[in-house]
Every structure is written in C-alpha cells, then in structure tokens.
Amino acid sequence: MKEKIGVYICQCGSNISDYIDVNRVRDRIKDCPGVGLAKITMFACSDSAQKEMIEDIRGEKLDGLVVASCSPKLHLATFKSVALRAGLNPYNYVQVNIREQGSWAHSDRPADATDKAIRMIEAGIARVHLARPLEPIRISTVNSVAVIGAGIAGLRAARELADMGSRVYLIEKDHYVGGRTAQWTDLHDTEKSGEEIISDLYAEIDRREDITLLTGATVKGMSGSVGNYEMEVELRPRYIRPEAVEERLAEMMERCPVSVEDDFNYALTSRKAVYAKYGTARPPGPMVDRAALEKESAFLAEYSDCIDLEQKPEIKKFKIGATILSTGFDPYLPPAGEYGYGEVEGVITLPQLKRLAALHAGGSLSHKGKKIQNLVFIYCVGSCQSEGENKYCSRFCCTAACATSLALKNKHAVRQIYHLYRQVRTYGKYEVLFDEALNQRDIFIKFDETDPPRVEEKEGKVYVTVRDLLTDGEELEIEPDLVVLITGMVPSSGRARVAEVFKAPLGRDSFFNEVHPKLRPVETVIDGVFISGACQGPKNISESVQSALSAASKANAMVSRGEMELEPTLAEVNPEICLWCGECESVCPFDSVQKVVREDKEVARINQATCKGCGICTPVCPRDAIDLIGYGNAEMESMIDALIKRGEDHAG
C-alpha cells in the first residue's frame, strides 16, 4: 500500500469543471486513505502544471500519482513522463478519464457526473495502491519498414525512408506501380503528367539498393510485434518468361487475339490480354491476363518462348520494424441509374473524363463517336450524402473539376461547361482555379441536395434538368454532349482485407482511422502500423505526399534507433499454483506459453519476448494461476469495490 499518493484533478480549462464540481471532488478525495495531496489544476498537461507535479513528487516524497483528466489515450505518456522525470516509477501512475467518460458523457447531469468522477478517482487510487514499479522491456528493432501500396504516397514514403536510412519493402498488389496518379495524366500543380511523375519516382526507387519493390504482391499475414514483425507476401507471376526477347514480346502483344475491357481507362477502351498497364508502365514489360488467354492454345503454343502459364506464385518472408499503409482509394462508382449512369449514353464519371482527355491528348474530344463540345458536370456524386452512406466531403473533386474544365477549354476545344454544384469547395489557393473557370465563362448552377438534377434520354439525346437556386429556383434544361459525374473517393476495395491483416481499425467513414487527427494523425492504435495518403481519408496528390512523408518520419524515428521500449504488462504464471494443464497454451495467439519443469513439477512459463499482454490466457486457467501484470485480481477487485463502495451512501 502507498502512503502518499498525489491526486491532480484537471479542470481542462472548463471542459471538466463546467460540469463536474471539482472542489467537491477534491474535498471527497483528499481524505481517502493514502492520499498525500489533492490539487485542482487548470491544465494538468501544461508545462507549468507538469513542473508543479514534479516538484510535489520530489518535495512531498509522493509514492503514487493519479491524474484525473482526459482519456489516457491522449496523455498517458505525458504523465508517465512526469513521473519518470520526478524519479517516480511511471507504473505508479494512473490516469482517470473524467472528461470523455465523465464531464462530456454526462454533461446533461452535472451532479451525477461529479459523483461518478469521485468513484472513478477512488478506483484509480485503489489501483495505484496496488501498483508495483516496473521497468519497460527493451527490445532490439529491425530498421526496415514495409510500405503497402505503391501509389504516389507509397512511392514517396519509400524513397524518403530509404534516404533517411531505413530498409524498405514496397509492396504493390498490382503488377505496376503508380496507382491512381498514373491514371490522372493532366495535373494542375505541375507541368509533368501523372505518368511522368510515376516514371521518375520509379527510377529513383529502382536506383536505391535499400528498397525492395514487390509488385503483383499480396500481404498474406503479419506476425510478431512492433519492432520485429514478420511479414509474409505472396507474389503472383506475370507469366512472362524472363528470357523472352523484346521483339518477340512486342510482336506477341500486337498479335494477341483476345481483347478485354481496359480497366486502366475505366472501360472506355479495350486492351489485349497480353499487355502493359499503359505505355510507360513500371516496372517495364508486359504481363499476361491469364484468365482471358488460357483457352487460346494455338497462340500460347506459338509464343511459348514468351509465355509461361506454369509460373507459380511465390511466398516471400521478411522482417520489418514497422509498416506504412498507403492503400489509397477507389473512385466512387455510381450505381446504375444514378444520374443516368450506366443507362443513359453519354454519362461518364470524372476519372473516365480524365482518361478520355488523355486519350485525345491535344485534340478535340469524342465519346462513342460523338464530338464533345458542351458538357455538364454534376458535383458531389457519392459525397456529402445526407441520406446515403458517404456523409463525408471528398475534398479534391471541386478543385479537380475546375482544373479539368480549364484544361478542356484550353486543350480540347470544348465550348461550354455547366457546373451543377452544391457548394464550391476550391479551398485555399485552389480558389484561383474556380476564379479562372468563372473567367472563361463557365456556367455555375447551384442545386439543392433534396432537388437534384435529372438526367434523361430523349430521342437519342441527353437532357439535364436542374433548378437553379441562384436564379430564384428557375428550372433550366441543358442539352449537353456529355454529362460528367464529379465522383468522390471511397475507401479502396482492398482495404477490408488489409485492415484484417494489420488489425488497423476503420473510422465512421470506413477509411482507416487515425488515433487522433492532430496529435497522432498518421498512427493507428496498432503500434508500428502507420497510415498515409488517401487510405486515411480523401486527399489530393500533394496532401497524400505530405501525409506519406509525415508517416515516413514517424516510422523512421520508431525503428531507426535499433531499440525500443515495450510495455512490461505481460502475463505471469504463479508456479506454486500451476499444475500444467495446457489450457493457457491452447488459447495463446502468440505461442508464448511454454511447458517447463520447475522443482520436479511441470508448469507453464510465459515467453516475455513474444507475449503481447492480451490476457486471453488468464480466465481459462482452472486454478487461477495466471495474471496480467497490472490487471491482477487484487487490482481489479479493489477498483470494482471503489466504484460501488459508496453506492450505499448515495442510493435512493
């Protein structure tokens, strides 16, 4: 038992004290057994409050520390460091969450919130009483980082990590790098095309010995723990013989008898079954669409010097210290019938329009044989749906639509573009693009979400009817050559599987969720698993790169020092009580339970290096011989007692 515990009750400005009567809390707490001092502080996390705590701990010789403030997810580390700097073992510190689970959750009932806070703090005190000093476990780390996804975010993270001194495994599920950026050819922030940017980055990646690029690669599993993960990756073959001669390959691609929809061009065109994703796709060389070509035995026989359908997937395993997910996004795909998509000819999406423009580089546009001179853009398709699933704004689309509109008029002889929008969100400097679109006399029409434009086909022509809020709700009918749905971003279809492998949780918008948007924006709750780019939420290319490099710096800082500290809260077996039955061994997900002989008796022992402290083994022990350090019966039951104890005083 502790004799002199310091309790600090944070007002959090007024976030706590507006609802919880902190004076009353202090008055109740200060006389609890073992409490040496109880103070109220404006911001417990501020530098001056931290200094005061350190002085108190040293001056008053406090042997335990309780801070009742916000969620420990935010500031557990802050106050552990306070304890450490004051010479108090950090495991003698407990944080009590009287904000998220106190003042905020019960802001409607301040008196009850105060009562709850008192109980929670008493439980914290009970826990500190039983806390024992622990030392963190020091482990060595592998200075390698896996980057999952080789779009713009992954490529940039990989290059920077290598330059900062980490070994990189860059893993791309596709057979070519570049992701969505390669498809976006025309970029408003740079003279270079998307393809050129990708080729340049590929060349840099290729040059660095510290980067291993694995394409056609799927992560099968990840085991181990932060600093020492083992990753298993399956590499799918391209079915091209490595020794094949270039001329023969070119000829084969030319003569391939099978054509399928080209998904790189979002089905606007078709491609051969032996193909490269696009002309300068990297890594260079063609690949075989096995499913499409399998039955063409004559062709396969003729080019058996090039094609080898016997190639097998290969499994690669390697060690990494941390991983960065950069799995990107998918363009929102409208269901058939949404604004006529898939039903009315002449309705395409923004990504399709970008490909259409790339296919007509420098010339006028045509779609399905029809010359395109007048277009209607319909904004917020798949975004800002107050009734639908995608409540969020996709952020990039307004700017992309305006930029595309400028390019269409400048480079593709387009005559007029009607922008049917809800709110124009060309934030920051992108406002200039909106302004230029106005200057080139584009027509902007504001519609209401509840009264959206109608897209109909009449006698082979597309008509769009819209009620314009800017002209007092006047109904307009437009007869464009093409309707473009300005579609937003949705989480990439592969992310559910990635989430499963890496255990990275998804947010309310189904994108990967960061721990905190400001404090830890590129981290997940899984130690050593970072998120970057549009897999965390819609972002344009520049923003994706910023987030990727941010993640790269965090990952490098984590693994590059060669060692790190882990929480020592692991399971431990009481060998006096244990009579080895193997129950714990059978449930342990990490094979951390070993049978050992101790004083002629078989008992279980926990491998400290692999135990992750989940505690799954503790309830299954028939003799209650296993505890998780910090979560023992005494600690848990004394906390429960404290939470309920004064129930008698207050009931009724």
Place this chain on the structure above:
Amino acid sequence: MKEQERSPKMIHDVLVIGGGIAGEEASLNLAHMGFTVLLVEKDYSIGGKMIHLSKVFPTLDCSACISTPKMSETSRHPNIKIMTYSEAREIKKSKGLFEGKILKKPRYVDEDSCTGCQLCEEVCPVVVPDQYQYNLVGRKAVYIPFSVALPKLAALDIDSCIRCGACEKACPAGSIDFSQEPEEIPFQVKAIILATGYNLFDARKKADYHFGQFKNVIHAMQMERQLVPTRPYNNVLRPGDGRIPDNIAYVLCTGSRDKSVGNPICSQVCCMYSIKQAQLVMGALPMADVTIYYIDIRSFGKGFEEFYQQTASMGVEFVKGKIAQIEEKENGNLILHYEDIENGGKPVTAEHDMVVLAVGLTANSGITAEFINQEIALDPFDYIKPKDRIVNPALTSAEGVFAAGTATGPMDIPDTILSAGDASAEAASYIRRLE
C-alpha cells in the same frame, strides 16, 4: 549591442524558425529521429496562434490540451534548443551549410532567475491593451504573456514602461534588468525549416464592415478569446455595452475570396472555425440565435462535413449571401446588407446585436528577406512557394530550406501537422544525403 565574439557559435543540424504548432511538430519529429534542432521563436512564448484558440474542429478538443503537452515536450527534449523572443538574421549558405545570427531581443527580465511569480505584474502601474487577448482587456507593462506561456517568465514591454522602478523593488529574485541589450549569436546548421505561420487579415481594410469603429463588430479571434476557459469576461459579451448578445451574425470570407482587399484566395479555415464557434456560442448562450452568412461552406476535411451538418441541425442558421455593408444603429445593433441569393438575389437587410467577422489568413513570409545568397521564392499571394508541390511539397526554391504549415498557404491544424511532418522528413533525408 554585445560583441559577437563572446557568444560561441551554436551548431545544430536544423534551424526551425517559428515555434507554433508546425515548428514544434517539425522540431519534435527531427529530435525523435536523432537530429539536433535550434528552434527560434520571435514571440515571448512558443505555442503560436493555436495556443490561443478555444476548442478545435471537428472534434471540439480543447486546443490547450493538444498544444500544451507538445510545447512542454518540445521544451524539454534534449535535442531541441529553444530561443524565444529571438529572430534569425542574415542567413547565408556557404559550403553546403547555413550560417547566420540569432538576434536575441532583450526581455529586460533575467530568464535564469525569474520564477514567474507575477509580483512585478501586480505592482506595475501601467495598463495597455493585451495583444494576447486581442486587445479585449488590458495587461501590465511587465507581465507574464499568458497563463500557459512557455517559458513562463515575465517580460517587460519597454515601449510602454514608465521606468517607475516598482517592479524592480517588488521582484524577490532581482530579475528585472533594464541594462539588457540585444544580443547576436552566430549559428551554423545543415538545413532550415521555415514555420513562420500566418497573419490574421486586418479587418480594418474591409472598410464597409467598420471594424474598429462599430464596437459590436469584432473579429473571430476576439470571439475565440471570449470562448476560451480563461476568457477575459467569463462570458460572451458585446464590447459596446457589456450586454449578453442574443442574435449574433458571422460574416464569412472577411478578407478572403475578395480581390478588393488584395486577397483573392480562400483562407481554408474560416468556414470551419465559424461553425465551431457557432456551436460553442450555443453552448455558452443557449438563448442566442446564430446566423452564418456565407458564399460557400467549405467543410472539406475529414469529419468536417459531418460537423457542419450537425451544427446546422443544432439550429444555427446558414444564409447564402455576401455581406455588402454593415450599418450601426443607435442602440449599437448592426444592420447587415446582403443579396439573398437563394431567394432570388434581392437586396435585403438583417439586424443583429453583434457581428463576428470571420477574418482570413494572410502570408507572413518576411523571413525570406533574411536570406542573403539564397532566393526563397514566393507565390503571388506572398506565401512561400513549394518548388515541387507534387513530389516535394516542403522544399522551397532554395536547396536545404523547407517550409512547414501556413508559411506555405492557408491550412487547418490537421493539415499543418502533416505539412510539418513532411518538412521534417524532407529535411532529414536531405541531411542524410549530404552525409
């Protein structure tokens, strides 16, 4: 000025200029990666603009809860040396390294002995407007800048001081020192990160809104200060007569998207901070009506649109219309003239008893003039221009010089943190490549 030879040259890996959230984040990242950092802040305290905010969108976390631990961690990291009330001068590149001087301005208080006890502040007879409270209240000539300042030391504002000597007598540590002079200390670093932040748009430039003349027209940072826990009046009040307002208007795009004041771009944060303030006002004054006049609501970031919708459903009124002019009535109420765009565009008026101008952000890139033999290119709006916005968003036109946060353009806090992370990564890999 003290002679230079007395000060030994400070040698660090990276010079970070600006101790706001961007500078802190960049410094901490670099420090965690093992680099040494010299962080220079021109103000008395680190913390930048963010430390003065109340709560932040879209999570409504209190700003101090995010800022103060970062400030504290920055100040105690062994790899980071902080110099406050200091400015970087005469930066030149030679042999791949950057050299220059740090001008340490006198705070007329000895930093080593001052304990921040505030006795000097109590006895000082001078009261001047408090810039940290955006002039809503007064402060003394010798004062602790604000309650969570770091370092929490007194500073003496020599321009308003009347040299009465009261503080000198009151100070138990003898820390008041009128003899302090500016000091120049040479430095040498391998890379520089510019994190100089932004300026608030000066609302007086928008003459039709009569900020500074009509007492009940305030700007958003003044409202922000009225909403923080340490707020000067302990409530939201009309400055004109101290009455609690019950019909507040927000005028968005004050000084943004407005060529007439020389700032055609969008400031990126005003829609969201106004929406946030509207929520906070509704909490502080449950009976008050809040109306937001907007051109477009730009709730584009993660969780922003949801926050906007939530605010609208709480009863905040959103009116599409650019305010053309504001008039004052005798009772201090204000008449707003605007085109009611969603109802036919007729010119209409509305009366409110308090108006908050959602002022935008403007560039604060004066630091680029301190580079002697390097040119740091600016964009047409005077923000620091990235050399390659797509591939190296933090790199400026000068090799080895990077920019973080709002020094490069308007940005909200989450974007600022990512931008700072980016700058630290680009600086780190640049230094490693030098080696």
Place this chain on the structure above:
Amino acid sequence: MHDRQGQGPPRILVFSTDKISDPAIDLAGLLKLHYPPTIYTVIVPCSSGVKPRWIMHALARGFDGVFIAADGTDCPYSPACTEHTGKVVGRTHEIMKNHNINPSRLRMAAICSVCSEAFVRQMKKFHADLAEMQNKTGEENQE
C-alpha cells in the same frame, strides 16, 4: 450475498478494451451522446481476458449488471476473440445460475472503435432492462 437490487438507478460495470471499445466510449463522450451516469468502465487490454471471478465480484458487491464491450472481429490480438470472450460469458452464466443470479445481468456485445452510437444504445437498453428487473424483483418481494 449482498443484494442491492431495487435501490436507485441500476449500476453497470463495463469492461472495455484499451484499443477497440474504450475509444468508442470516449467518442460517445466527445459527441456528447449521453448515457446513464451510473455506468462505470474498467479498461482491460482484451475482452477475452476478463475473468469470471471479477464479474461475480462486481455482482456480489452491488453492481446490477456487467457489460463486456468486446473487441469482436476487430481484436488486435486474436481472430478467435469473439469465441474466447463468448466462453468467458458462458462460463460466468453457469456460475451465476448456480448462485441463483439472473444470467441476463451479464451481457456482451462487440463494440468497434467508432461504434459509440451502438454503445450508447446498448447501455440505455441494458439500463432499462435492469430497471425493469429491479421492479419485478421489487414486486415479487412485496408479494
């Protein structure tokens, strides 16, 4: 056995998990989604690590209900977490029956890291059900 059923609003002990369900409970606070203030949380690393004896202890000391906010399929430790937590609940239900305690006073549900609305819904329902149980017990006692 101490039995305080029927006195005041029901008290619920929640076992939440550090990485998955406790963040959801925090988020409920952040969003000001209110739930009864007689609900108290104790954090564990994983819901499969909750011991039946803690649950029995809580019930014996006067908690009206115990709720395990389980990791479910989001568990960062074990893909079999739901099954393991389910077994903890199953075993505890057996013990409760042996002690003549209504097994419906222990519930579990998977609460993902952003499932704050689901959490609040579960809490309100459980709280109401426990209150109804109290009333019934009260009536039976009167009879």
